[in-house]
Amino acid sequence: MTLLTRLRQELGRDAVLTDADVTAAYSRDEMPLAPAGAPLAVVLPADVAGVQATVRACGEAGVPIVPRGAGSGLCGGANAIDGCVVLATTKLDQIEEIDAENRLAVVQPGVVNLTLRDAVAKHGLFYPPDPSSYDWCTLGGNLATNAGGLCCVKYGVTTDSVLGLEVVLADGSLLRTGRRTVKGVAGYDLTKLLVGSEGTLGVITQATLALRPLPQAPATFVAAFSSTRDAGSAVSRIVSEGLVPSLMEIMDATTVDAVERHLGTELGASSGSGALLLCQSDAGGEEARRELAALQQVCTDEGAGLTHATEDLAEGNLLMHARRSVHYALAAYGSNMTDDVCVPRTRIADLIEGCERISAEVGLRIAVCGHAGDGNMHPTVVYDADAEGEFDRARRAFDAILELGLALGGTVTGEHGVGKFKQEWLERELGPVGLRVHRQIKRALDPENLFNPGSMFSLE
């Protein structure tokens, strides 16, 4: 029996897609630069048994599996390889339980991030991780990539909200990790090993997630600086003084300029401004006012030309909209290559200034914005895809930024992941011993290299 026949028999005909036009739509995520192959089939199991059947069938046929959520990823981790089976978990989309008293939820991997947020909000609870694709990305993908977002400065990344997992391993067996209690040290922390393993060790079929009390409506604060250096100093001081806003984003002059053109509005930064800092507090009432006043004081001390605090939700949303529009604003200039370095928070100004140097060297616009609160910056190289040589120059700039990020004591990926795009950079960051340990763990759990082979790192 062929693999396809077996899969159709065990999962049902509708769960196995082979039409090339259809499977092509499942062969890529949102990172256009990563390679993608043509899958043999896309399977959409409707239950855990279906995932196990797929894994066993593919294992026996020697056909690799690429696990996939909604495809919002930014590193090509979910990109197909030639002849593989893409295992999409989008039909496993049930919120199995919300236990408000213990502040946890049990979910299947295909639940959309926003769906869970909305469901738990009805219980006065909050699931913090908020990647920018939160209205369509799935929790399975969030778990596989250890997704971040704007919340991280105060609430951490996905792994910080995970209590336990259920994972289908390479032999089709079902591993349960972690627990329902908020504390526990029984055995190795397999949960956190699997979160962020980008589909290379197993297929997540269930997660137990920790929830928090729903925060208060946010109050918003913005500060405009005439120099990047001053904005960087303000971030350093905010961190070292122990202030913890619920959001702290930075936009450099190029970014602010692009957004102002795109929205046809003034962000309060006069032309020639160096950088804008956008913060929120979700502490509510007097506490929020105190937090914003402290931020305002630091920013003024560090030379901000303009500061503005507001508790008005509509005004806050307008400012947040400006931040969220960066991607679209820059798209108006040309094609975008968005980086994802994370540096110590004291080195943000160094990174932005370095990007200005690199921009001058390659002759391309580079706009820097990012999560100042945790040092995770997204410099975007803008290029004309049709102009001779521009892609190569953009790629050179992109790599130079990664190089700079490492030199500043940072990492090559703060939240997007490695996938099928940054393997060489991961090797560089890990070093030979780290790489060897990665290979040892991969071989131990997936000896036939069934799951997402070649993604993150190669076995040789």
Added chain:
Amino acid sequence: MTLLTRLRQELGRDAVLTDADVTAAYSRDEMPLAPAGAPLAVVLPADVAGVQATVRACGEAGVPIVPRGAGSGLCGGANAIDGCVVLATTKLDQIEEIDAENRLAVVQPGVVNLTLRDAVAKHGLFYPPDPSSYDWCTLGGNLATNAGGLCCVKYGVTTDSVLGLEVVLADGSLLRTGRRTVKGVAGYDLTKLLVGSEGTLGVITQATLALRPLPQAPATFVAAFSSTRDAGSAVSRIVSEGLVPSLMEIMDATTVDAVERHLGTELGASSGSGALLLCQSDAGGEEARRELAALQQVCTDEGAGLTHATEDLAEGNLLMHARRSVHYALAAYGSNMTDDVCVPRTRIADLIEGCERISAEVGLRIAVCGHAGDGNMHPTVVYDADAEGEFDRARRAFDAILELGLALGGTVTGEHGVGKFKQEWLERELGPVGLRVHRQIKRALDPENLFNPGSMFSLE
């Protein structure tokens, strides 16, 4: 050349202890029930190269290594096995760096927890993990066991404060995991895999730890309930209403009674009281008053007979002293066997009532206190070590409590670890697939079973 000669040559004579009277002092931690063997030698390397030399020499000689911090552990994880080398990291005791601007510290494993707390407090910073032995336990041991403490309800366990590690692996090579940035997803999370691995995968020689702003002086709140069930309901409601005190401890009637006798004081709970709830807020000022008022409201609603809130530090310390005296108070009754189950926070009352049943069955006193905020309870079975059969009955009660903890959806160890004492219980909690994955990872990283063999789980 014998192993001892080689170790003396490479580490210096003073770093290798073989006198049986001396090595005996390094052969046990604080869990009296776990087995301990006689080590061949105790080595005290003064630097990372010394750790690497020890690992290489023992590896080549086929002599197992038991890594050890100060020996404050409560699961026998640091207990020697016959003929092993105990590798104590206590001389690696330097705080290598405090980076206040990026809120992190780089430490060697032999630094005492309190030493780091004091050092970072001078920078207005805070290292949360606070196991009860914080004034003498080392950070290396805290990392190996993923230690908890009273802080966990608000600040999590040790793993939540670790950014990166340096670890000597079984072949003597040096692995660096993690990063100095607060965010990053480059590769598998080896840091969190190694934290809590109880010295079975490598020897931690350095850690990069995340720090927090120093909290405000604590305000304290106490509530006395006439029934355990009411106290449990109060805990459930505190959690589900999203209140996050910086500490929330529960003491049952047996515990309160023992402490009152021991200290010769009234804790405000009249005789016949069911349970005492002790909470703190470190939010400071108005915010702390608001938090305590909310706690007070919940406790009153749930039937507390007495509630009392105080911002007076001395009074707060007295109440905390009562909680910290439990161990000594119970020792006055006889020998103690202290459990470490963790249950969902809604099941605390069920656990306490179950302990009352077990107490009646075995005819021994069982006192329950613990970290109500995270469900981590420490029921203590009191027995007369000299009385015929009492030890066996105590052990039966101890096991019945673990059984109950699992039945309530909990874990067999909330913070003490598995070590050389709870291996069978770990197997039961993990199940066959989980156990197999543990063995696969152990074999992948330590193929000759050099590190702490037989601790946590066996390889067959």
